[in-house]
Amino acid sequence: MTTEYNRPLPRPQNTELTRPYWEAAKRHELIIPRCTKCDHLFFYPRSECPRCFSTDLEWAKVSGGARLHSFTIVRQPVNPAFLDDVPYVYALVQLNEGPRLISNVVQCEIEDVKVDMPLTVYFDDVTPEWTLVKFKPAD
């Protein structure tokens, strides 16, 4: 199920650096930066490799498989745009390829969410312009 938002949502910032990520999400592909010098995969997107400081970076498609590293249940959102969504799962997800990213766990009951549960990527087309990368329990 796709979330349909009819209210103003906060938009991603610094889209010059992250544009490929958002364009891939819209195609329902998950890509993350990889250093071509030391082969390090990392997230969030940066202009330099956090391991070797090289600026020779590329985008790498990843499997979308992950595990839930940590999470909290949001019952009082900081941004009022998300008031209708509470409670929701604010998650630190560890991709099978190693990097961790902040996301949401969706399409399951909140009481079923457990640390280390296997997840798979879920692309939520929240507006015609934006697709958010979320995760759902793996089959």
Ligand SMILES: [Zn+2]
């Ligand atoms: Zn590097």
